[in-house]
Amino acid sequence: MGYFQYDVLREVSRFVTTHQWSGKNSILIRSETGQPFSAPDTHSAWRNYKRIFKLCLLFSEKDGVSVPTPVAQILAQSGAVTCDEYLHFLVEATTDPSPALTGWSVIADGHAVRHPLCFALKYLLAKVAGLNVPITPIYEVIGAYIDSGFSGAEDDTAFLNLMHKRAGYEQIGRNANLRQARESIKFISQISYLHSDGSNIITSLSQEDAMNIFQDIQPISGPCEADGNLEIQRLAALFKDGSEHDFFDYKNTILSDVLESGFSEGSKVKKTHIVIERNSKLRDFFFDRRPTTVCDACSMDTKKKYPWVERVLDLHHILPLSSGTRVDSRTGTMLDDLVPVCPTCHRAIHRFYDGHLKIETRKDFLNEKEARYIYAKAKGEIIKGDCYAS
Numbered sequence: 001m002g003y004f005q006y007d008v009l010r011e012v013s014r015f016v017t018t019h020q021w022s023g024k025n026s027i028l029i030r031s032e033t034g035q036p037f038s039a040p041d042t043h044s045a046w047r048n049y050k051r052i053f054k055l056c057l058l059f060s061e062k063d064g065v066s067v068p069t070p071v072a073q074i075l076a077q078s079g080a081v082t083c084d085e086y087l088h089f090l091v092e093a094t095t096d097p098s099p100a101l102t103g104w105s106v107i108a109d110g111h112a113v114r115h116p117l118c119f120a121l122k123y124l125l126a127k128v129a130g131l132n133v134p135i136t137p138i139y140e141v142i143g144a145y146i147d148s149g150f151s152g153a154e155d156d157t158a159f160l161n162l163m164h165k166r167a168g169y170e171q172i173g174r175n176a177n178l179r180q181a182r183e184s185i186k187f188i189s190q191i192s193y194l195h196s197d198g199s200n201i202i203t204s205l206s207q208e209d210a211m212n213i214f215q216d217i218q219p220i221s222g223p224c225e226a227d228g229n230l231e232i233q234r235l236a237a238l239f240k241d242g243s244e245h246d247f248f249d250y251k252n253t254i255l256s257d258v259l260e261s262g263f264s265e266g267s268k269v270k271k272t273h274i275v276i277e278r279n280s281k282l283r284d285f286f287f288d289r290r291p292t293t294v295c296d297a298c299s300m301d302t303k304k305k306y307p308w309v310e311r312v313l314d315l316h317h318i319l320p321l322s323s324g325t326r327v328d329s330r331t332g333t334m335l336d337d338l339v340p341v342c343p344t345c346h347r348a349i350h351r352f353y354d355g356h357l358k359i360e361t362r363k364d365f366l367n368e369k370e371a372r373y374i375y376a377k378a379k380g381e382i383i384k385g386d387c388y389a390s
């Protein structure tokens with residue numbers, strides 16, 4: 001699961017746009033990306049891991065060497081795109097069978113492809129849009145995919161009809177026990193308005209927003225290439241090409257809320273950050289497991305200061321602003337990337353970020369390490385400047 005994290009995909013993108021990855025440079029990719037890429041002696045890291053990154057449309061393969069795609073070129077630039085934009089694109093581009101895996105050649109014979117990620121996301125959205133039920137067991141999504149036979153291109157009426165049969169889906173999904181399907185559903189829970197508790201996906205959207213996003217999602221079609229590697233390049237070229245698939249946009253949905261958040265000028269890279277922090281279900285999930293009332297930055301105990309409220313704390317996400325929420329395959333959304341801060345400190349931290357990024361003339365942090373370092377630095381300044389401290 002670790003290799004599917006958005007920030008790892010960005011590191012790998014940087015690597016493959018500056019080096020050719022093959023069976024020969026395992027040590028280099030380990031040192032450049034900071035990932036272990038463990039492989040048995042008989043296998044190279046390339047042979048063990050290339051499928052993951054081909055599935056993510058970062059490169060195709062020619063003569064045993066990586067050929068970067070336009071997706072990798074964009075992901076390699078800091079702040080050029082957000083995790084949400086990338087994942088919504090991948091949702092629309094991913095097919096079953098996949099051009100990254102053996103078995104793709106059957107498509108040339110006219111077999112229809114299915115779109116499993118598109119199906120999964122549309123199912124989650126339809127459940128909120130139609131029933132206003134935010135929690136969905138991962139096995140239920142898998143069972144619905146198996147039982148419905150849907151391709152993922154169906155409209156809202158068709159998806160809403162599936163809801164009548166949902167009671168049986170969880171068991172069907174459980175019986176099928178498809179590990180890869182489970183992992184890929186957790187993978188999309190990096191999207192800002194979703195999170196995972198390990199066995200469920202929780203969607204934090206209003207019914208109206210869920211329907212609007214549902215309407216925006218459509219699998220990429222068009223004549224595909226019989227050669228899997230060419231197909232990877234064809235799909236990847238549709239990312240940011242100016243067509244209808246150019247970036248997922250929130251359109252009139254949650255964006256309006258985000259713009260009123262006070263410390264955002266509505267810049268694209270901040271959107272993902274703020275939608276995560278405004279994810280009300282993720283907030284409940286966090287404080288349920290870490291029931292603190294103390295600000296991580298200034299150490300104010302908000303329960304003591306304002307005893308009539310349980311807490312006056314925001315969630316702050318300490319990864320780069322354009323990053324999604326990381327996911328652990330067992331426990332779900334990783335809570336260590338989130339810190340509770342009082343609203344005043346939260347605003348001040350974002351101003352500190354703005355100042356740092358302005359000096360660096362960048363829109364976002366380069367990586368997790370820089371983001372964590374600057375957070376620690378802002379926190380240090382807050383502690384230093386605390387005139388009430390004893």
Ligand SMILES: [Zn+2]
Pocket residue numbers: 295296297298299300341342343344345346
């Ligand atoms: Zn504070």
Ligand SMILES: [Zn+2]
Pocket residue numbers: 273277315316317346350
């Ligand atoms: Zn924040």
